[in-house]
Every structure is written in structure tokens, then in C-alpha cells.
Amino acid sequence: MVKIAICVGSACHLKGSHGVLAAFRALLEKYQIPGGVDLEGNFCQGRCTEGVVIRINDEIITNVSKDKVYNLFQEKVLKGGTS
Template identity: 30%
Template sequence: MTMVTICVGSSCHIHGSEEIIDRLDAAIRANKKEDEIIPVGGFCFEKCNRHGVTVQVDDDVYTGITPETFDTFFKEKILPRA
């Protein structure tokens, strides 16, 4: 089971947390990983970025995730752990 925490702190919220959450939900459903990938919201990781959203996958924190980079991020960093 993999925990994916999307930052919904102020900076990440402004930079698109909600769209990243929607994309994560859709990707989990498309890959039928509902029992293996658990999406949660989290507060500021103190890694605010001028672009994109901070996302923690288990213990690893990634910054600057945007709708444009999300699909690659999901395939490379989330799916292999599920």
C-alpha cells in the first residue's frame, strides 16, 4: 500500500492542488489501484515551489508537480510502488 499525500497548503493550493488531486484520483481508477494507492491531503511541507504542487509518496517528497508533468510522475514514482 502506498500513501500519496498532496499538499493543500496555501502555496500549493494556488499552484493547482485540486487539479492534481483530480488527476491522481482518475489515474488510480484507470489503473484499478483503489486498494493499493491511498490519496490524502496534507499541509505545507515547507517545500513550496514557484511552480506546481508538492507531493509525498510514502517517505519521498517531490516538488513542482504540474498537470503537464503529472502523468509521467504517476507512471515513474507512484505506480511502481503499488
């Protein structure tokens, strides 16, 4: 199971975390991920100046925008999707 957590704290919210969340959701509807994906919103990760901050499994990824979601998804979820 791949865990994706997206910071929806106020700073990240202003930088578009909801768009990031929506972009992940749309991809998850399109692709079947073996083992499944747990997508959730997260509180402030303490790195507000680097938002949007997301976490995929235990890796923190900063400066995410919705345009980057597709590449991240390819790289971290489709290819790196260990269970």
C-alpha cells in the same frame, strides 16, 4: 500500499494542487494498483516556493503540475509500487 500525499496548503493550492489531486484521482480510477493507494491532502510541507509539493511514500517531489502527474504515476506508482 502506496501513499500519495498532496500539499493543499495555500501556496500549493494557488499553484494548482487541486488539479494535481484530481489528476491522480482520475488515474487511480483507471488503474488497479496491487495493495491499493492511499491518496490524501496534506498541510503545508514548508517548501511553498517549490509547489506543488507532493509526497509518494517517503519521497518528496516538488514542482509538480497536473501535466506531470501521468509520468510520475507511471514511474513511482505503477513501476515502483512496492507494498
